[in-house]
Amino acid sequence: MASQILAQATRLFAARGFVGASLQDIAKAVGIRKPSLLYHFPSKDELRRSVLEQMLEHWNEVVPRMLRAATSGEAQFDAIGEETIKFFSEDPDRARVLLRELLDRPDEMAPLVRLHVQPWTGVVCDYIRKGQAQGRVHADVDPEAYVSSVINLILSTIAVHAVVGTLIEPPTSEGDGEPAPISPRLLDEVLRVARSSLFVSPAPQPALATETS
Amino acid sequence: MASQILAQATRLFAARGFVGASLQDIAKAVGIRKPSLLYHFPSKDELRRSVLEQMLEHWNEVVPRMLRAATSGEAQFDAIGEETIKFFSEDPDRARVLLRELLDRPDEMAPLVRLHVQPWTGVVCDYIRKGQAQGRVHADVDPEAYVSSVINLILSTIAVHAVVGTLIEPPTSEGDGEPAPISPRLLDEVLRVARSSLFVSPAPQPALATETS
DNA sequence: CGCCTCGCCTACCGAGTGGTAGTCACCCAC
DNA sequence: GTGGGTGACTACCACTCGGTAGGCGAGGCG
Numbered sequence: 453m454a455s456q457i458l459a460q461a462t463r464l465f466a467a468r469g470f471v472g473a474s475l476q477d478i479a480k481a482v483g484i485r486k487p488s489l490l491y492h493f494p495s496k497d498e499l500r501r502s503v504l505e506q507m508l509e510h511w512n513e514v515v516p517r518m519l520r521a522a523t524s525g526e527a528q529f530d531a532i533g534e535e536t537i538k539f540f541s542e543d544p545d546r547a548r549v550l551l552r553e554l555l556d557r558p559d560e561m562a563p564l565v566r567l568h569v570q571p572w573t574g575v576v577c578d579y580i581r582k583g584q585a586q587g588r589v590h591a592d593v594d595p596e597a598y599v600s601s602v603i604n605l606i607l608s609t610i611a612v613h614a615v616v617g618t619l620i621e622p623p624t625s626e627g628d629g630e631p632a633p634i635s636p637r638l639l640d641e642v643l644r645v646a647r648s649s650l651f652v653s654p655a656p657q658p659a660l661a662t663e664t665s
Numbered sequence: 666m667a668s669q670i671l672a673q674a675t676r677l678f679a680a681r682g683f684v685g686a687s688l689q690d691i692a693k694a695v696g697i698r699k700p701s702l703l704y705h706f707p708s709k710d711e712l713r714r715s716v717l718e719q720m721l722e723h724w725n726e727v728v729p730r731m732l733r734a735a736t737s738g739e740a741q742f743d744a745i746g747e748e749t750i751k752f753f754s755e756d757p758d759r760a761r762v763l764l765r766e767l768l769d770r771p772d773e774m775a776p777l778v779r780l781h782v783q784p785w786t787g788v789v790c791d792y793i794r795k796g797q798a799q800g801r802v803h804a805d806v807d808p809e810a811y812v813s814s815v816i817n818l819i820l821s822t823i824a825v826h827a828v829v830g831t832l833i834e835p836p837t838s839e840g841d842g843e844p845a846p847i848s849p850r851l852l853d854e855v856l857r858v859a860r861s862s863l864f865v866s867p868a869p870q871p872a873l874a875t876e877t878s
Numbered sequence: 879c880g881c882c883t884c885g886c887c888t889a890c891c892g893a894g895t896g897g898t899a900g901t902c903a904c905c906c907a908c
Numbered sequence: 909g910t911g912g913g914t915g916a917c918t919a920c921c922a923c924t925c926g927g928t929a930g931g932c933g934a935g936g937c938g
Contacts, residue, residue, distance in 0.1 A: 597855075600854075
């Protein structure tokens with residue numbers, strides 16, 4: 453039950469924001485009444501914290517896999533980006549909730565961000581600096597700023613893809629109720645930008661048969 | 666008077682979101698009572714539209730300057746990015762309000778985005794394709810997706826710089842009430858990423874005496 | 879059976895919301 | 909002076925919000 457509440461709360465917080473999504477809305481989406489919801493979560497703020505906690509918990513399961521990939525080789529470097537994109541794009545509400553919290557409560561989110569992404573970015577930054585020493589990575593990359601920018605780019609691209617997507621290709625059909633998948637063109641380009649702004653040799657593969665699939 | 670209301674409304678919408686900022690809060694920030702505010706703007710929704718309209722109006726004054734820069738030469742290409750960054754970073758609330766609206770009302774914002782940034786991105790995309798034909802721009806750039814990504818990156822970087830900034834350098838002093846300027850490291854890296862993921866020859870200048878000015 | 883806990887309910891509360899009605903002081907043209 | 913518009917105010921409205929009080933049925937257990 454609590455998990456259904458968390459799921460619906462995540463969905464509605466993502467769509468309307470924390471203040472915009474009322475407990476009544478969330479309860480109705482779950483199929484119960486408001487006081488029943490408050491039985492499981494003592495307050496709306498507690499519900500918000502639980503939503504965030506659940507998401508960061510899930511995130512923490514993904515991180516070790518990425519770190520292992522990061523330290524193994526250059527080609528696997530992309531895997532970090534792909535893994536991050538996968539995490540957010542398999543449920544874009546994660547990106548939206550996170551972005552909204554970043555906007556709504558920056559002071560509260562700053563320590564959380566430090567706690568959950570700082571150590572990971574530290575490893576990646578070390579790897580970038582090593583790459584710079586070996587000449588594989590552009591010398592003028594600012595590792596911390598680069599990593600922050602790429603995370604930011606992935607997060608916001610997925611969060612607002614519904615709007616930006618209509619910029620790059622007209623909506624296929626109007627009035628559809630389903631979520632509309634994220635344009636692969638956008639995601640591919642995000643990865644390409646991240647890769648080609650990091651490594652000095654941008655194209656090991658000649659990009660000739662990319663249209664196969 | 667109306668301009669003061671718009672200014673405070675922009676500030677509070679940016680900080681707390683549309684539903685989170687009450688008319689009473691805005692009126693108090695201006696120094697008047699709520700009904701007096703509703704005398705100037707007939708409804709809260711009208712106030713929101715006016716805030717957006719004022720911002721897009723201001724934006725439309727900047728666009729022609731950028732377009733002139735875009736069609737003049739390669740070095741001036743960066744000027745577009747710098748101009749865009751300047752527009753948002755001289756008042757980060759613009760980025761925050763825009764991002765919030767993108768999250769809150771995607772269906773309403775999509776046509777606005779098309780109207781106000783579509784023509785401009787069209788010109789830039791043409792320029793990118795010309796650059797690709799001449800070999801100055803990476804062949805695997807997806808012009809529309811690239812431009813969308815860069816706009817997204819600039820917007821979100823400035824919108825949440827307060828949180829991300831603490832990732833790349835510890836806050837100099839705690840408890841400061843002033844807005845805290847955007848880290849130049851972040852902005853420089855955003856520009857570098859945008860530039861170096863576009864052009865094939867990333868460094869015409871050897872980046873040796875860049876610290877002169 | 880009696881009793882307790884769990885999960886949910888209806889009914890209600892005070893506070894705050896966006897918005898309206900009506901008033902009042904000012905100022906400027908006639 | 910006087911009429912009318914301007915821009916602010918006080919007082920109020922219906923409504924929704926997050927949260928509480930208390931009851932009710934089902935199931936486990938002595």
